[in-house]
Amino acid sequence: MANEDKAECDRIFGAFDANGDGKISATEFGEALTKLGSGSATEVQTMMDALDTDGDGYICYEEFSNFYNANKSLMKDVAKILLV
Numbered sequence: 001m002a003n004e005d006k007a008e009c010d011r012i013f014g015a016f017d018a019n020g021d022g023k024i025s026a027t028e029f030g031e032a033l034t035k036l037g038s039g040s041a042t043e044v045q046t047m048m049d050a051l052d053t054d055g056d057g058y059i060c061y062e063e064f065s066n067f068y069n070a071n072k073s074l075m076k077d078v079a080k081i082l083l084v
Contacts, residue, residue, distance in 0.1 A: 001069060008079060009068045013061055015082040023058035036081055 001009065016024045016032045024032075026048050033039035033047070051059045051067050068075045 001065065005068075005072070006065075009065050009075070011083055012068065012075060012079050013064050016059075016064070023060050024064065025058055029059065032082060036078060 013024070014020070016028055018028045018031065026044060029048055030039050030041075030044040033044055048057075048059065051063050053063050053066075054060070
């Protein structure tokens with residue numbers, strides 16, 4: 001990952017990881033999705049299931065960065081909303 005992409009991924013991850021514990025819980029994920037205009041319980045669970053590839057109930061940085069790398073244009077749009 002290029003340095004500027006890593007920096008942006010770090011900033012977006014930090015916007016989702018509200019308590020700064022290095023992982024994104026379903027609650028934190030839902031709160032961030034609400035800011036993005038989504039966030040029904042079904043949407044949150046569906047997206048958590050897709051991103052939480054190890055099934056531990058949290059999205060770790062590696063899982064998040066894998067999603068970021070696979071969806072850079074979407075994540076740049078997310079950054080415009082969450083990082084204001």
